[in-house]
Amino acid sequence: MTLHVHPAVLWASESTHATEATIQHQYKVGGLNIEYARFLEGKPALLLITDADSNILLSIVGSTGWEHNDMASLDESFDLGPLAIRHKVGAASTSTIHSLGTNKERLWTPYYPALRFTPATSFNEVIRRNGTAKKAYLIADTREQFSTTEISAWPSELWNGTQALDLNTLPTNVTYLEMSVGDVTSSATVRLTNTVLNVNDGSVQTADPYLDIYFTNAFDDWSNAKAEMKAIIDGLPWIGKDIDEIVAKETLHYNLPTE
């Protein structure tokens, strides 16, 4: 049996933004047990920044949801582009090079849903404690017991900085993801305007208005999918990163005389 399950299932199952008949549109908005109809869409969440000893330095309240439109941030572990092809135009006997576009677009990247954390506000974040940012955590309240906007509705030990974060004692139905943190020049997942945090020292902001997270193992191990695609494309004479590469591949493939 040959069978593949696409990561798009995450979006199809969870998203409430769909335009066609979908799973979530079956359910009554605000209806009984609606919090059990999805696992991460529309859930209260925290973004925590800790020091090396897991002390909470910064905490931001917001919500999680699945995104599908903006693929520009999809990282290079999936990006094939740019690509061009030798395009046969209509019934004409000649072929021309056809660019498949100049911007990164879904064509070069999989349709891979992003889990997005959106902070409740875009203003300066409250620093809870002095220290140097070493780790970042996304904390998701999958049964909607807490709040997407009021951090004080969450257990104080998860945000106010008086205790170290203990991942072993999270409330039931709260899950987490550990992420890298760095300054705005870094390639870290969570980028801060300053990684040295001081409660008396003005403000710090996240460099991005939201956080997009892609998993490489949604239903399958996709970590080598880009390499598989590159191997296919390398074997096709009519597709390449630009005209020169296509001409070179064609010359080899069809044993054409070189100019």
Next chain:
Amino acid sequence: MAETFDIKTLIPTEELQRIAMRTFSPGHVHKTSKSGLAGYDFELYFHFYTGKMPSRSEFLYGMYFDQIGDTHKTKSLTLAERYLGHFYIAGNGKTYDYYGALEVDAKASGMQHPEGKVPEHASTDYVTVPKDPAADLSWMMDWSFSANKTYDIYGGNLDALRVVAAAGELVHDAAPTYVMISKSVNPPHKYTGVKTGLPPVSGVKVGTVNYIANSYESSRPLIMGSVGPVGSGAMMELASGYDLSGFVRPVSLRIMCNPVA
């Protein structure tokens, strides 16, 4: 290199299985099985193709290649040219040549909601679909099709493919060789197919590439699997219709979801 993430601490395996199950195992069906309400019904569309089944990475990227010899002996064919058509199953009780009713023409094991908490349906005219007592969370999809219902697969390129098959030009069986399952009547290939050509002056189409453009997320295929006759071991086995007749009768579909550790 950007950071990549393991999904497990944020979505435990059993919750990932439940997310998948929710997509392919119905939660509710219209109680009179007569007239559903637009947008409320559980629907699955089965889109059939012939020829070379795309690789897993082509499926992930939504970018499909076909070369001379992959499907046709002397040409390359776009996905649209390889499309046989579709049928669908819906929870609104309606039945016709190319669609069937959930619980009438096809039975499915129902959704297993967490802690048995069934989310309230948008309409009181719907009732829950029972789950198979034997089913656990790994049963992403467990469907049995009625022996009395044959589906007319609709909207494809069957006439032209029959001509190609009669000329002995198909590389694969003259039959639906794979199926894509989605939530949309729009076939996964709908948007862009490009023929590619030879560099010298020549009319030969050496390859095709289909890719899925932005913004058509609802027509994305969610499952791609092999199709074959009974006993073939294909994902979808056909009791009849493993040919180009345009009429298929599937037996059953039981698809397990055991995510990679």
